[in-house]
Amino acid sequence: MGKATETSAPHAGAKIDDDYRRNYLEALRRELVDIVQDKLSPLALKYGYTQVPLESNIKWKPVVLLIGNYSSGKSTLINELVGADIQATGQAPTDDSFTVITAHPASTQQEEVVMRDGQVLLNDPQYPFEGFRTFGKRFSAHFRLKLLKTKNLHNLALIDTPGMLDSVSEKDRGYDYQEVIGDLAQIADLVLIIFDPHKAGTVREVYQSLRETLPRKSFEDRVMFVLNRVDECAGMDDLLRVYGTLCWNLSQMTGRKDIPAIHITWSDSIYNTRQHGAEKDFMQLLHNQRAAIKAGIFSAPRHRLDNLAGYIELHSERIAMLITALLSFVRRRRKLTLKNIGLALLPAALLTLLCFLPLQGIDYLTLSALLALIFLVSSGGSLWFIDRWLVARFRRKLAEQPDTLVSLNDQGETDRWEAVREAVQHHLRNEAACSYGLLKKELKQIKQVRNYSAAEVRKAIAEYENIRV
Ligand SMILES: Nc1nc2c(ncn2[C@@H]2O[C@H](COP(=O)(O)OP(=O)(O)O)[C@@H](O)[C@H]2O)c(=O)[nH]1
Ligand SMILES: [Mg+2]
The missing domain is CATH 3.40.50.300 (P-loop containing nucleotide triphosphate hydrolases)
Incomplete structure (x- = not known):
């Protein structure tokens, strides 16, 4: 692992002292705490998963x-x-x-x-x-x-x-x-x-x-x-x-x-x-x-590494669940908006027809340009109104009953959902912005953190076990 292996390596065959082992563990520990601080905490705080930075009780x-x-x-x-x-x-x-x-x-x-x-x-x-x-x-x-x-x-x-x-x-x-x-x-x-x-x-x-x-x-x-x-x-x-x-x-x-x-x-x-x-x-x-x-x-410092790896796994999996639920919300909201387009076209077509009657008689080109403009503006306007109203209702309903946002296949997923359900509800109630692209990016990042730390910590611990005094 990066910083840990930067601790100057002793000469081959040299007697490696306790200090070297201690420093190795300490460098690893600091690196893991940095991962929590830089990668997990900002997302945990942003989505209301926690009120205090995640690193505060492990640093x-x-x-x-x-x-x-x-x-x-x-x-x-x-x-x-x-x-x-x-x-x-x-x-x-x-x-x-x-x-x-x-x-x-x-x-x-x-x-x-x-x-x-x-x-x-x-x-x-x-x-x-x-x-x-x-x-x-x-x-x-x-x-x-x-x-x-x-x-x-x-x-x-x-x-x-x-x-x-x-x-x-x-x-x-x-x-x-x-x-x-x-x-x-x-x-x-x-x-x-x-x-x-x-x-x-x-x-x-x-x-x-x-x-x-x-x-x-x-x-x-x-x-x-x-x-x-x-x-x-x-x-x-x-x-x-x-x-x-x-x-x-x-x-x-x-x-x-x-x-x-x-x-x-x-x-x-x-x-x-x-x-x-x-x-x-x-x-x-x-x-x-x-x-x-x-x-x-x-050997508590050695246990600390396992515990930290477990801590990162636990919280990153939960935050991933939270983001997955929000992604599913955004996906469904998009579908709803597509449906709403159909709904918005109807009043716009009616209005255009109503305007067509008194405008008969003016020249063909001006008439079609005018009608197109009326149709576009009115369909845009009604979509804005209908969508706002229906999406707000949809959001409220999901905030009450958010379980349909996720599929829970095992006890692990059920536990994770239990831990983030309230944060998801809070997010939906507050009408906080959710951008699809950003959520996708964050989910990818959090999965990387999870896999990287789990694998790297195990590798580093194996390396540590091989350091002989
Ligand atoms: N015979 C015996 N006495 C002990 C042993 N360990 C502690 N003590 C005595 O037991 C008493 C209580 O010990 P202490 O360390 O103050 O217990 P604490 O209340 O758990 O902190 C003291 O008088 C110690 O001297 C032991 O292994 N054998
Ligand atoms: Mg005592």
């Missing part, structure tokens, strides 16, 4: 969201990932904030950690959180940014969340917690859902998230389930009971019969500092999946 760096019940070990894991104690940890549900954690953009920055309050995240357009302003002041007081001096998070942001609870209601929190989680999940490239043996999937807010919020807002393949703190199980039988309970609860929560992979893990640094007797022998049989979890988190 920032890749994001990993960590959710789960309180004291499941989210903050401990984050501290491990960044190699510093930047998040408070503890048994009680102490931290009730959403914290975005990422690297400071300026590497020369002196301080180790720079804190910013929610207002910065909500009002600075470089961040993808402008839409979160609707959650109000109580939310913004619980939203913050921590910028660190770490290379690990140059290409990545982590979001720590307040633990989910049993007893709180929306009134207690003061903002719609589930909606916030849902909207964050929509931005995220990976959502880690963390449980612990004490509350293996029994917390009400977790239940609600998995049952209602996440399926609406996120994609299944972006979710990773983690059972943390297993070192606290009393023994293997206890662990099996916990694991079984979690699986059962998950199937209740997700409504699925198949059990997703659950990563079993614990914090080695906590476990190793404690004295353990024979009752912990079962730990020797377990394999700590910490490394796989961390690898999953650090």
Whole structure:
């Protein structure tokens, strides 16, 4: 792909470092965001498919969201990932904030950690959180940014969340917690859902998230389930009971019969500092999946490319559907106008005949010129009137019932139509201009965007996989 491959290639056989891989992904990511900004957004805004530019929530760096019940070990894991104690940890549900954690953009920055309050995240357009302003002041007081001096998070942001609870209601929190989680999940490239043996999937807010919020807002393949703190199980039988309970609860929560992979893990640094007797022998049989979890988190930038390609596919297909519907409208409007010509000729012929009677007697050439003129002007005039009237009626009827504009052959097309139907109605109601030629050109352009990005991203990802460190 253009810019991505412009990143200077290393010498043959040279050891390719991590920076090269990082830059490659970053260049690709930027290129995809540019495609959305330059090719998709203008059409999406023009046809009322969206009110905000499509790139606004994908333009920032890749994001990993960590959710789960309180004291499941989210903050401990984050501290491990960044190699510093930047998040408070503890048994009680102490931290009730959403914290975005990422690297400071300026590497020369002196301080180790720079804190910013929610207002910065909500009002600075470089961040993808402008839409979160609707959650109000109580939310913004619980939203913050921590910028660190770490290379690990140059290409990545982590979001720590307040633990989910049993007893709180929306009134207690003061903002719609589930909606916030849902909207964050929509931005995220990976959502880690963390449980612990004490509350293996029994917390009400977790239940609600998995049952209602996440399926609406996120994609299944972006979710990773983690059972943390297993070192606290009393023994293997206890662990099996916990694991079984979690699986059962998950199937209740997700409504699925198949059990997703659950990563079993614990914090080695906590476990190793404690004295353990024979009752912990079962730990020797377990394999700590910490490394796989961390690898999953650090491969979020790679997931971002797939997600972006999917994002481009989804929106370009929907916009193509919208334009196709408008094209079909214009085609039918043209047919109607052709019919109206027939209708307009009748009153024009009558008027010409009426004018012929008093004009008899003048010379033949003048008479025919005059009659031709009367016929032309009157047929043009009546066509203008009839067409305006009938087309307006036709437009109104279609705005009410636009389904006949498209043919829906499968569920995919039905979903796409569902997503753009309202925009089409709005367009027809507002009598916005639709030029056939322009619509055709735009449809071609949007199809090109769809095919180009899908194919090119896959090619680029394959190339990326071949870069060996
Ligand atoms: N034994 C054990 N304790 C842990 C583990 N992970 C976290 N903890 C402890 O559990 C408590 C809650 O952890 P924290 O990271 O604050 O949970 P959060 O509320 O999900 O952010 C803290 O006291 C941690 O020290 C683990 O794997 N094993
Ligand atoms: Mg915490």
